[in-house]
Amino acid sequence: MRRILCLIIIVFIFCGTAFAQSPEHIYRKANLNYENEAYEEAVSLYDELVKMDRVSPEVFYNLGNSYFKLKKIGKAIVNYERALEAAPGDRDIISNLKLAQAGIVDKIEAPERGFILDMILFAYDKMDVNQLTLFSSLFYFSIIALLIFAIFFITQRKTLFYTSGTIALALVIFLIFLFSKIHSETLVTHAVVVVGKVDVRSGPKKDYLPQFTIHEGTKVKVVKERQDWFEIDLSKDLRGWIPKDSVEII
């Protein structure tokens, strides 16, 4: 009897640990912590998922929210940006990111885009890499399909060619979007300041003179890396070096 009881307990513990390791379970547990306003615990659980590389836009968004509640605006912005990268156009993410950015010190104006440019770049703004890939692929498939039709329906060839030509144009645009997006995500490194303020120096050492100061939440472009320093580039002609630990890569 006792042996059976022991076995049951062991099985339960085993199941429990196995269950706890499942990323979905960690996600649910983190959400529960957030709902109970235990933001610190929520952060550590979401972070676990990030370390396991089992993520989704929701994980980053919720992590951003937890940091926001802990008043760590820089960290919140980093995670909102990550979430937005995976789910561009998500209204919750955009509004929270804006809210977080309203509280930061440095105001670096994004270049104003006109309405027409907004319309053209709609797909770019609202789709992530996979969606753009899928759409490009669909356009490509439809062009192929039209060309196959054109083989068999000689009389309809002219219309079919024009249609496929139009789609090909769309495909080209989407491919441009796709490549620029892949470029900006994988080849260009952005980071967000996560400490209160940091002096931007003229070289990768403490001895170099600070040129200007940036504050928590400011997004910068990382251009170069040397030991514990990053060379950063702000949207204007401002460049300089900051310690690696003062920023977090998006």
Add this chain to the structure above:
Amino acid sequence: MKKIILTILFILSTSISYAGDISISADVDRRQIALDGQLMLTITVSGSMANIPQPTIPSLDGFTAYSSGRSQNLSIMNGQVNSSVTFTYALVPNDTGDYTIGPFSIDYEGDTYSTDTINVKVTPRSTPQPQAPSYAATDEYEQRATSDTQQTKELFIETYVDKLRAYVNEQITLTFAFYQAVNLFQNPRYSAPQATGFWTEDMPPQNKYYKMINGRKYLVTEIKTALFATSPGEFTIGSARLEATVEDVERFFSRRSPFDIFNNDPFSMFRRGKPIVLTTDPIIVEILPLPHEGKPANFKGDVGILDITANIDKDSVEENQPVTLTIKIKGQGNIKTISSPTIHEASDVKLYDSASSENISKDNYVVQGEKIFEKLIIPKRPGAISIGPIEYSFFDTSKKKYIEKKISPIIINASEAEDKGPAESHIFLPGLTKEEIKLLEKDISYIKTNPVVLRPRRAYQYKNKIFILLNILPLLILIFLYIHDSHKRRLLTNVGYARSRRAKGVASKRLKKARQIMLKENTKEFCAEIHKSVIEYVADRLNIPHASITKDLLEEKLKTKGISDPVIQEIREFFSICDMARFAAARFTKEDMQATITRATDIISALERMR
């Protein structure tokens, strides 16, 4: 230019020639003085000449004389020069009694002009022990920090405060006074006392007046500063410092009579300056904390004698439109640190701080003025909306208790907005953009709790091999279909091409048939069949009608197609063998037939390479 100089010279020469009209007079400001008083003696010499001679002054019995200045007045009218010089002396009596001053005389061009004598009576001291200076203590706490107790000194400074005990944020007036009885060579350099722990407020202008101390007349310069303590405790107001340069007073006062200076050579005026550094003692003041009893809940630390008023710019407005509420706090106290009063915020109204300004004056050396707070009120619903009450409290330093002021609620009539557009569409607040206002009102959106698919980050689809294959496949299909279709089309439209494409098939069929015939060992039939297979194959490939084919034509055509001679020779031989069997009734063994078939297949495969 020359003319002007000449004119001036002319005027001067005439003025000198007209010299001779000269007068001297002497006067005192009063005839009777107390022993601790001071007499001002003025001797005026006037005449119609440019250079007035010095009067000779006899030694004055019973008085000590100090020169206190010389003023000259020169006027040129209609070429007539009139000048007068007034010499002023301060006379301090040495003893009581009746004295005669004068006469004073002047020598000019051999003539002597003199004044009448003046009789002065010196009475005993008017007040017993008037050693203290004439200022009276204005406060029980008054304390003076004087640089030098020796009041007879010609220069000294002092600092004093109006109270030694004050509440936090109550005004303490620090006065720095500089006493001078002699002329200075240059402007003195003043360093203000250090006042750590205080909020300081300069109070210009400098106050200048004359004061008698111990029978000596001093010019007093006062600089006042208002101090507001920021926290309770004991604080030290540091020492003030003054650097001045005076005439070398040792030499100046060593003379028996100050009037001797007039007989000195003019170079004696260029005396060396003597620098003097004066300092005062630090002052310790006690700053009392504000009492705990009776401290109102909304008290924010304002101290003084203050009053509050509030008004709005309009009392009826459309909903979601702003109304400006102006709150003025006026009175005495540290105006700059006055904080905004508490307004009870209703749920149907939105309040924004828009601006604050202050007007400060320092009349009578008391810091006073008003601070104006402007707030924007935006009614969120139509109807009568009450704002407030506005509560304000401060500590009254004169009554030594807290005063609570309350402004009864202000009513705004909000009418329904005509244009039910988005709320707050027309509001402009300085410093905040519209978007930020909106954002300030709301919290972040809540977390997402929907079930999710957790995947590695940046798991890009385009890197998926199956996806890549799936994308390549349709292209392959398309290419295949295209090639297939174009082939089919050629077969249909191009007979030559069709025959050529079909040639091998037909030939192989015939060869198959030939093999069957071979088994029957019918040489004639076999040869006819195999001959046909080759000749028709060639005709198909060259797109020549079967009927019109001849050996010569064949050879010619093959030659133009670039077929090598050995192959043509082979074909020729093949045809001759066939012809032999067909027409010469030669018998073929099975082996011969087999060899012929091989020959035919070789020819066909050789011709297959033909274009």
